[in-house]
Amino acid sequence: MDGRLWKIILTNVLILIPIIGWSQNIVISGTISDKKTAKPLEFATVVLEGGQWAVADAKGRFTIKNLQEGKNIITASCLGYVTRKEDIILSKSLEGYKIYLEEDNLAIESAVITAKESTSAATTSRIIDKTALDHVQLMNVADISSLLPGGTTVNAALTTSRIFNLRGESSEDGNNAFTTAVEVDGVRISNNSSFASTTGATVNNIASANVESVEVITGVPSVEYGDMSAGIVKINTKKGRTPYTVTMSTNPKTKQISASKGFSLGERKGVVNASFERTKSVSSQMSPYTGYDRNQLSLTYTNSFDRGIFADSPLQVSAGITGNVGGMNSENDPDAYEGTWYKERDNAIRANAKARLLLGKPWITNLELNASFSLRDRSWKEKDLYSSAASTIVLHGTTEGYFVAQEYDADGTNEAVMISSGQWYNTMGDKDIPMNFKIGAKAGLGRNFGEVRHKFKAGIDFTGDDNLGTGEYSEDLATAPTFRTYDYSAQPAMYNLDAYIEDDVIIPFGKSRLNLVAGLRNDNTFISGSAYGTTSSLSPRFNARYTASRNFSVKGGWGLTVKQPSFAVLYPTPSYYDIMTFTSTSGSSGTYYAAYYTKPRTIEYNQALKWQKGIQSELGVDFRVAGTKVSLTGFYNRTKDAFTVMTDYERFSYNYTSTSAVNGIAIDVDNRVFSVDQSTGIVTVSDKSGTYDDITLAYTTKNSFITRKYAYNLSNPTTRYGLEWVIDFKKIKSLNTTVRLDGTWYAYKSFNSDMQEYYPSNQTSNDGTPFKYVALYYGGASASNGQKTQAIRTNLTVTTRVPKARLIFSLKVEASLLKYSQSLSEREDGSARSYSLSDLSTPLDYTDESIYTAGNYTVTFPDYYYSYDDGTLRDFLTDFKWAYENKGSSSEALDLYADLSKFVISSNYKYTFNSDYISPYFSANVSVTKEIGDIASVSFYANNFLNNLSRVKSSRTGAWYSVYNYIPSFFYGMTLRLKF
Amino acid sequence: MKKILTALAAVAILFTGCESDDEIKTQTAGIQLSVDGSALAEEGVTITLSDGTTSIEVVTDANGLAEVTAVSGVYTASASFKVYNDDNTYEIYNGSTTVELSSLTNSTTFKLPLSVASTSTLIIKEIYAGGCTYNTSDHYIKDKYMVLYNNSDQSIDLKDICFGFPYPPNNWASNKYYSNGTMSYFSEGWTPQGWGFWGFRSEADGGLASYELPAYSQVVIAVFGAIDHTVTYANSVDLSGADYAMYDLECGFSNTGYYPAPDESIPSTHYLKGYKFGISNAWACSYGTPGFFIFNMSADDAKALIADTENMDYTNGEKLPSVKIPNELILDGSEQGYTGGLANTKARLYSSIDASYVKHTPFQSHSLYRNVDVEATLAIEGNEDLLVYNYTGGTEDEEYGSTDPSGIDAEASIANGAKIVFQDTNNSENDFHQRAKATLCK
Known part of the structure; x- marks a missing residue:
């Protein structure tokens, strides 16, 4: 076995360079039809494992040429039908190959309303299809996070900005949400050119009704994906011929109406999908004036050419454009002061174009060219009322x-x-228009070398991020409050040129197979006209999956990812x-x-600024036992050189x-x-x-x-690790019920080890002069310099299907079994950073007790300080102790004691450093979807339908808190979908 | 037979018809004034006995003993009086006790224990902190002031006077010092002062060597902007003529929204010095319960007090230290009850500084103004003809309102040349009333 393995690997290593042609003249042709009606399915797509593809014509016929002998997998898909995969062995040309596809509705046995794990991908990939999206009644695409293992439900209201955060939580170090990439039809929703903050892009302005499927890739994604670390969420909108679909959706805070249709323009003229959506969301039902609007129109054109010049090399093109007009507006709110309001835009234009040529040559199978563009207008305007009895001085000078x-x-x-x-009104605004674009080319080659199948991929992309806005302004400078202009568009744009190469190898061993993926990506970032210059980085990524049989497979992966900085880090707003x-x-x-x-x-430009890196590794096992499917994935991620200011x-x-x-x-x-x-x-x-x-x-x-501000990389890495499990129990046939148990155990630790300066600018020295000292603290001027958390969340979803009634009913119980957090105050070498203290008025009477168990106040001293006159660093504690001992006898010592006391930081409470365990809590959601004939379907859901209003106990404070803060409040919604 | 019955009935009627000739039983007892257990020999003190319905007054003899003769019952005996000293200062005696008159207690002597508090000659005459309304429903509160008054016939030097208010500023909110109906610091002899406090500028700091306040005269201290606020806010006050301004941007009270530049007429030697030690950039006193008090502390002592963390109390957390002001240094203070939260009022000043509180409704341009001490005022020669009566400036028609029981219009009388002595029994409920319009309103 070992010898054979080595022989295979060696053979393939030697044959990585293009060589003598192998026999590549097998042709496969056939028809794709609807299983029930035998109607031919025009525009259905057939794809072979090596990447060769064909699109069915009006009679459902397809032909794929230039294939190699050997084992293969044929995948047929069509919008509105369940994708079908079949194993085939190509030994000679095949004609009349018939594929039948089942219509995707609730009558079929395999309808799933949860995320589907992909058992063939080498890394962790989950797909959420239309049935699941309909059942969860998506209003904000971020809602799909609840379908991931251990995901929790958040009541949808578009007035709250939502971002994706894969394998991470909010308020953590390391910018995890910023490194989670989101793409809609290949258009990256990027927040790089935001000056406001380094966080993930808000997804509120992505139309939810037009989404066909969402793929979530975590772990070690393919080198094709760059400028991300935590993972990527790929949102695919509808493409292909579809009937008229009208959807009306409502919940207490949001109303939505949408319509879409996929038109065929004629024989071989392609398909146009048009979709329109209007969503209106308010933050409070009692005062429905301040709300968020989303009005979106999207058009997508897809076509494929396989006649004439394309007879031997079919071409598939798709192009799409989406426009959104919307945002927040509080002008009609009668509770606001008369004449005052706040308006914020969330307009966007997204466009993408893709052309795929099936060349079928021995040295290249597919060539794809793609381009995408995204422009977002996030400008806001605010009108306020000001009044004063004395003159007001405002500053605008730079x-x-x-x-x-x-x-x-x-x-x-x-x-x-x-x-x-007197009194006056003034309107302030901010023009913030981030944009990003991408042009790329990708080549794929599918080749078999004996039994081993290779899929090579190589590509090159050029991306750019820029902000076209002009910054803050006032409509009347005579009465404007203090502000300064800062032209966003004057800052240099950030360009990135990347190249990647990857080999995806499948080595069969009888009934089992080994899938190895190895890739290398090179990113080069250019920021011309600035002190940052050019940065280059390499990201190698490896994945392996060994599938022993249908019942058992193991996978593992390791890789490096690099994230570009945001403009908030590169160009801190001048102050x-x-x-x-x-x-x-x-x-x-x-x-x-x-x-x-x-x-x-x-603002110092840190020329030594490095790009934030993620080192990701994964290990997983999938197995089936007695009809129950179990998937376990463990991950360990480290974020190095996280961006900070x-x-x-x-x-x-x-x-x-x-x-x-x-x-x-x-x-x-x-x-x-x-x-x-x-x-x-x-x-x-x-x-x-x-x-x-x-x-x-x-x-x-x-x-x-x-x-003085400057961009910086945090020295201490952030660590995240955990385990995700998905257990699909054997279907209870008599009740037509499936039970799924999914969950995650997640652990996080981070602390700041950088020396940070602090100056209390609102204090004066004891002798009446402006404060004269600056102190340096290990990990920052606060009582704690880090945190560690652990959580175990698990969901039990019970789905009952009544195929005859075309009804799906699901009950989901979301449980939090462990929720632990602990504030940290520690040093890299383990020595103490803070001490336990019982009386705040005598900070030097600290003890050696551990701050985590003493149950007392905690005091933190700076390590060093320096004064205005003498810039040399002095040891803080030595001088503070001297000042304390001599303050009674010397006024100099009393002055020093009074001043250095201002640097002593104590915790606010005695329980600040207690470990916090929140007692377990639960929430249950119920959801029903029913199809009425082929024309309509109705869905209804109720979140926290038991209206759980109990309390949880926090071990940190010993107090009981309402569970209201942790679970969604009682909420419900309904959607009606019409198809005609 | 008929005759006997008639005679018997007549006798019966005679007996029942006759009123009992018993005397109403009265008892006699003695009531002795006493302080700290020993007798107080004070003549002419009126002791009031009340059982709820009737009220009897008796006067003490040279030994401080008064004799009362009354019907059996349970009475409350109380006395409140002043003992004047030669320099026109006086001590205030307050006390009450239960007196049970019955045949068993006939001829016994009850002790009436009294607490003593000394008054000072320097008092707070007026406090305006409630602010006013504008635009019908908005409130403006950056126009606070207080007035100091010399209640004696000797001139006072203000150079060591400091101004403070107890922490927390709003006495109807939660208070970490409060438990079991009392404040934890009452028994320790200090009052907490948060953020910082103000004092007169020493000569070294750009002030004067002394600040004389002549007899029976006042000074206006602008707590916030010493400007004419009525230009923008019609219901507010005009502080452009204030005598002193709490204005010290350099010490850290630098919020120009609360501290605009004072009017030119106020000399810079009259800018008070701020002793700031907290994190706030303005002296954040309350619109409902300002609780101002004045205390004795020299500029050097004040500077040394705030420099040492050992003088701070951290009951409210590390970011909100309070400095401990020793009670014996406090000369005068006043506590209020915010009418929007009277049930939750927790008096912050020690009982010897202020035994009760005056009810205050903010946002109506009201101020708290002292009542006139009629006795002491009339005792001054020449005043009788200059006093103006029929005072109508109170808020007795409002809910929780009050007015000056003496009926003397103090402002008009002073304008007329009278020398007013204000009442100071260290009890704001009796000493202050709520005035409809602050004196500096236009």
Whole structure:
């Protein structure tokens, strides 16, 4: 056995380079028809294992040429029918091969309303098909997360932004949601060019009614997929001829109506799928004014050519365009202050085009060219009411210097504006238009070498991310609040050129087979015109699956993934430090003048910034025993060099003029005109009436620190590991019921090991000067620097089918058996970072007890600190202890003690570091779908239908909390689908 | 037979018809004023006995003993009086006890225990913190002020006076110090002050060597913006003429929304010094229960007090330290009850500073104004002709409203030249009333 294995591997390694042609002239032709009516199925697709394909014509006929001898698998699929796979052995040309497809409806035995595990893919891949999507009544595509193992239900309301997060949870380090990729028909929904935050793209604006199937790939995906780590969610919309379908869906917060149809344009002219959807969602039924709208129209054209020049090399093309107009609008809300509102757009255009040529040559089977484009408008506008009894000073300047706030001057630079007292409205907005595109080519080659089947894949892509928006603006600068313009479109775009190569090998061993996948991907990111330059990375990925028989297979994988940064990390939004350096006294109408010193905060471009990496590994086993199917997958993921934005401080000084300097000068208060020197800050008062000479006011120089931001990679990796299980019990034939138990055990640990600076900018030193010290903390200026969690969630789904009545009824019990979290305060070398303390007024009386068991307050000290005058780092605890011992006798020591006390961080509660176990809780959903003839189907669901309002206990605080926070509240919905 | 029956009936009628000639049994007892267990020899103190329906008043003799003769029953004897000192300061005595008069207690002497509190000459005369309404339903509360008054005939130097309010600012909200009906700090002799407090500027800090407050005169302290708020908010007050302003951006109370530049007329030596130690950038006092008090602390002592974490109390958590103000330094204070949460009122000031609270409704431009001490005012020569009566500035028509029981219009009397002495029994319920419009309203 061993020898044979080696021989096979060696043979294939040597034959990776294209060689002498093997016999490739087998042809297979036949017909595809509907099993029940024997009607031919036009546009059905037939695909062979090596990637050769054909599309059936009006008579259901198909022909595939240039095939090799040997074992093969033929897969036939058609929109609205169940995909069928058959094993065939090609020894000579086959004619008249008949394939019958079953219509996909609830009458068939194999209708599944949960996610289907793919047992042939080498990595973890799950498909959620139309039947399951209809049953779950998708309103927001993010709802499919509840169908994954251990997934929980969230009540759909589009007013909450939802993102996908595969094998990760929210509020964790490592940006897991940001590394979860989402694609709709090949168009990547990317959040890279967002300046706001580094998180996943919101999926609220993807029409849910037009989705045909969703594939979720986690583990170690193919090298074809880049710019992601956690996994990819591929959403496929309907393509192919379909009858008119009208769907009406309702739940307490959302109403949806959609219509779609796939038209055939004529013989060999292709199919156009048109779909329209309107969804309106409100956040509160009691006040249905603030809501989210989604109005989407999509058109897809697909056609295949196999005549004339394409007779030997059929061509399949598809092109699609989707437009969405929608967003949030609170203008009609009667509860808001009169005249105030908030509007946010969520418009999008997505377009994609694909051409696939079946060349059938010995050195290339398929060639695919694809292009996609996505533009999203996330601009918002807000109108607010402001009022003040005194003048309000607002700042708009972006240059460094001292400026006196003057009344708004339409022709001036208006760095600092003084708005007189009173009431006024102002509308602020932000133009945020992220866009991304991709052009790519992919070549596939399916070849058999003896018994071994190879599927090679190689490809090259060019992608770009940019933001076309112009940033924040105000409709009336004269009364706008403090803001600065920052033109998003002026920042350089990020381009990525990638190339990948992969070999997918199937080696049969009698009845069993071994599937090996090996791939290598190279990503090169160009950010021209910026300090970042070009970055290059390699991602190797390996997968293997050994299928012993239909009843047993084992799989494993290991790979590297790389994630590009977001613009929020690359180009942190410039911020400005505004210090009031002078105020005059108030005149007769409450007006007063002020001078501000504006210092733009330096943004350092970290040239050593690395791209975030994910190291993923997986091990799984699928087996069948006594009719029960079990699938277990264990995973271990590490995120290295996670993106983050760090802060440090630099020294600066400014000249401060106190109000007392102007109080009482000779010039009459209403005749004073103030001017300030832009570079020195010295204030001069002149007399409007000319009676008195100019007076220069006295000032003092103050020293302070200002923040500097820079992109950074976290040093300590984030670890996630767990186990997913899916157990499909043997069908209870008498009740026509299947029971599925799926779940996940998930563990996460992360802590910050980077030294971070902190300066309490709103404090003054004990001697009255601006605060003079900056401290450095291990892992950040907070009581805890990390967290570890563990959770066990499991779902029991009982599905009862009544095929004669075309009814599916399901009951899903979602259980959380373990929910553990623990705040951490630790160092990489294991030594203590925080100490246990019983009396907060004497922070130096800490003890050696473990902070996790002492049940006391916790105190954290910085490791080092430095002062404005002397930049050398000093040990904090040594100096703090000296100041404490001598504060009674020396005023210097008392000043130092008062100042260093401001750096001592204590936990807010005595229970902060207790481990938190939330007691188990459950929620049950019930769902029914019934088909009425072939024309209509109705679905109804109720989430948490038992209205579980019990309590859970948190071991951390010892208190009981309502389970309301953890499970969806009682909710229901109904959908009516018509087909004609 | 008829005659005998008639005679018997006559006798019976005679007996029953006659009123019993018994005397109503009265008892006599003595009531002795006492402080801390020993007798207080104070003459002329009126002791009031009440059993719910009747009320009897008796006066003590030179030994502080009063004799009462009354019908048997259970009475409550109470006394509240002042003992004046030569410098016009006085001590306040307050006390009550149960007196049971019966044949068994005839001729016994009951002790009436009294608590003593000294008053100071410097008092808070007016507190305006409730804010006003504008645009029908919005509230404006950035216009608070208080007025200090010299209640004696000697001038006072304000340089060591500091201003504070007890923590938490809203006394109807939850309070970590409160358990079993009392505050944990009452027995420890201090009052918690959160965020920071204010004091007069020392000479080294840009202030004056002394701040004289002449006899029977007042100063207005602007707690927030010392500007004319009525320009934008018609129902608000005009603080552009305030005497002092709590304005110290450099110490960290730098929120210009609450601290706009003070009016030119206020000299910078009159900007109070802020002693900030918490995280807030404005002195966050309450619109419902401001609870202001004044205490004695020099600028150097104040600076040293907030520098040391050992002077802080962390009952409210690490981010909300309170500094402990020793009760013996507190000169005067007033507690309020917010009418929107009266049932949950938890008095924060120690009973010797304020034994009760005055009911306060915010957002109506109301202020809390002291009642006139009629006795002491009339005792000053020349006042009688200058006093103006028929005071109509109270809120007695409102729910939870009050007015000055003396009926003297203090503001008008002062304008007329009178020297008003205000009442200070360390009991806000008796000492303050809710005034319909703050004195600085336009």
